[in-house]
Amino acid sequence: MFERPDVGERAVLVHIDFSSHNEGEDLGEFAELVASAGVEAVATVTGSRNQPSSRLFVGEGKLEEIEQAVELSEADVVLFNHALSPSQERNLERQLKCRVLDRTGVILDIFAQRARTHEGKLQVELAQLEHMSTRLVRGWTHLERQKGGIGLRGPGETQLETDRRLLRERIKSIHRRLARVRRQRDQGRRARQRADIPTVSLVGYTNAGKSTLFNRLTSSSVYAANQLFATLDPTLRRLELPDIGAVVFADTVGFIRHLPHKLVEAFRATLEETTDATLLLHVIDCSDERRDDNIDQVEQVLMEIGADEVPVLQVFNKIDLLEDFQPRIDRNEDGVPVRVWVSAITGAGMDELQDAVVERLAEDVVHHFVVLEPADGRFRSLLHQAGAVLSEQHLDNGDGVVEVRLQERDWLQLIRRAGKDPATIRYAQSGGAEQG
Numbered sequence: 001m002f003e004r005p006d007v008g009e010r011a012v013l014v015h016i017d018f019s020s021h022n023e024g025e026d027l028g029e030f031a032e033l034v035a036s037a038g039v040e041a042v043a044t045v046t047g048s049r050n051q052p053s054s055r056l057f058v059g060e061g062k063l064e065e066i067e068q069a070v071e072l073s074e075a076d077v078v079l080f081n082h083a084l085s086p087s088q089e090r091n092l093e094r095q096l097k098c099r100v101l102d103r104t105g106v107i108l109d110i111f112a113q114r115a116r117t118h119e120g121k122l123q124v125e126l127a128q129l130e131h132m133s134t135r136l137v138r139g140w141t142h143l144e145r146q147k148g149g150i151g152l153r154g155p156g157e158t159q160l161e162t163d164r165r166l167l168r169e170r171i172k173s174i175h176r177r178l179a180r181v182r183r184q185r186d187q188g189r190r191a192r193q194r195a196d197i198p199t200v201s202l203v204g205y206t207n208a209g210k211s212t213l214f215n216r217l218t219s220s221s222v223y224a225a226n227q228l229f230a231t232l233d234p235t236l237r238r239l240e241l242p243d244i245g246a247v248v249f250a251d252t253v254g255f256i257r258h259l260p261h262k263l264v265e266a267f268r269a270t271l272e273e274t275t276d277a278t279l280l281l282h283v284i285d286c287s288d289e290r291r292d293d294n295i296d297q298v299e300q301v302l303m304e305i306g307a308d309e310v311p312v313l314q315v316f317n318k319i320d321l322l323e324d325f326q327p328r329i330d331r332n333e334d335g336v337p338v339r340v341w342v343s344a345i346t347g348a349g350m351d352e353l354q355d356a357v358v359e360r361l362a363e364d365v366v367h368h369f370v371v372l373e374p375a376d377g378r379f380r381s382l383l384h385q386a387g388a389v390l391s392e393q394h395l396d397n398g399d400g401v402v403e404v405r406l407q408e409r410d411w412l413q414l415i416r417r418a419g420k421d422p423a424t425i426r427y428a429q430s431g432g433a434e435q436g
Contacts, residue, residue, distance in 0.1 A: 009076055010040050010042045011041050011077045011078065012066060012075045013030065014058070016046070016052070017049075018051060027081060029256070030079075031044075034106060041079075042074075043069040043070075043072070043073045056088060063095060063096075066096060077100070080100065080101070081103055084100070108124070112124050112125075118181070122174050122178050126174045129167055129170060197246050198244065198247050199247070199249075199277045200248070201274045203255070203280050203307075213315065214237070218239050236249070241358050241361070243406070244358055244407065275306050278310075279313060279361060280311065280312045281312075281313055281357070282298060282313070285317060286322065313356060315353060316340070319349070327342055328352065329356050336360070337356035337359050337360060365405060366406065370403075370404055370428070372401075373398075379415075380402065383402060386414060388414075390405055
């Protein structure tokens with residue numbers, strides 16, 4: 001048998017178009033994935049079939065073409081832009097005499113390189129082990145071949161079964177540790193909910209500029225680069241917004257076409273920051289030719305993780321790559337902001353984005369003109385201390401009219417602290433005339 005290196009630095013890419021699948025646009029993205037994994041693509045083999053071969057995925061003629069590409073380019077690994085079954089991977093490795101990985105394997109490798117936090121590493125390891133468990137026999141082929149010989153049947157089967165048991169035990173251990181991490185994350189989330197702190201979660205297709213935008217909004221230094229899955233671990237930052245108060249912004253992992261289901265499952269604890277968010281900022285690379293397809297893919301993943309009911313504000317990023325385009329806010333027929341055009345790299349449109357976020361979060365903000373009598377000095381003082389007073393005017397009868405704007409929860413809390421009954425609060429119109 002051949003010796004398989006731990007990593008392949010030179011790769012032959014294989015992409016097959018099938019009549020029953022619409023995957024023609026994926027080849028460029030797959031090349032980006034390979035580059036993000038730190039692998040040099042030395043050759044690309046493309047073709048078309050009605051359906052995959054059950055044994056080798058490709059036909060005999062295409063297999064010969066791949067073999068020639070591997071030999072001529074001295075490649076270490078062949079990467080398929082498709083999902084391969086364990087038997088297909090085994091058969092291809094026997095024929096090509098080199099390591100074979102499918103699309104899921106490439107994505108897992110990138111995630112393993114990028115994970116930095118304890119939780120992220122556990123999630124990646126879980127996804128890798130579950131992926132590996134179906135392909136375990138590959139690594140023990142030399143022992144598996146022994147089971148046909150007299151006196152050699154036991155060792156091969158025993159080694160394979162031992163390794164399977166170790167994998168199962170490790171997977172169970174990681175599930176337990178991730179459960180503890182999830183409980184800790186739930187505690188933090190419940191604490192924010194008790195304090196009524198809104199959460200704004202940044203989602204979007206990978207490399208849309210989420211981390212750059214996150215850094216620009218929160219003055220943070222989260223790693224950002226022009227590559228797929230530059231950021232893997234979630235990051236939370238607290239920010240004070242006018243009229244809203246404290247808001248927690250969350251930067252999450254980017255999505256991609258055909259995101260492996262095992263990754264979605266492994267990262268479910270992280271993605272819960274998205275499902276429990278008050279508002280989602282869907283960051284979109286407006287200069288990408290596949291913009292509409294990318295939007296559809298993100299919406300599909302949001303639906304899969306149960307976040308499709310969370311309010312969304314689209315952020316069309318990278319307007320600096322468009323000609324003569326200025327920042328702006330697009331609104332629906334009700335005047336609600338639905339889309340903001342910005343450039344995270346230059347900072348253009350950040351004021352518009354913050355205004356739109358405040359508007360979308362301000363659905364619970366109250367705006368009142370409150371009539372205060374001279375005896376309401378404590379109430380007036382509390383309103384000023386909370387920074388809720390926008391304007392104040394005095395009436396001829398000695399009363400005052402204070403214009404206030406603040407979160408409804410803070411408004412009710414101030415009423416209680418002032419010892420007043422909400423039913424006795426007198427309201428006025430902007431001109432000072434008392435409302436009926």
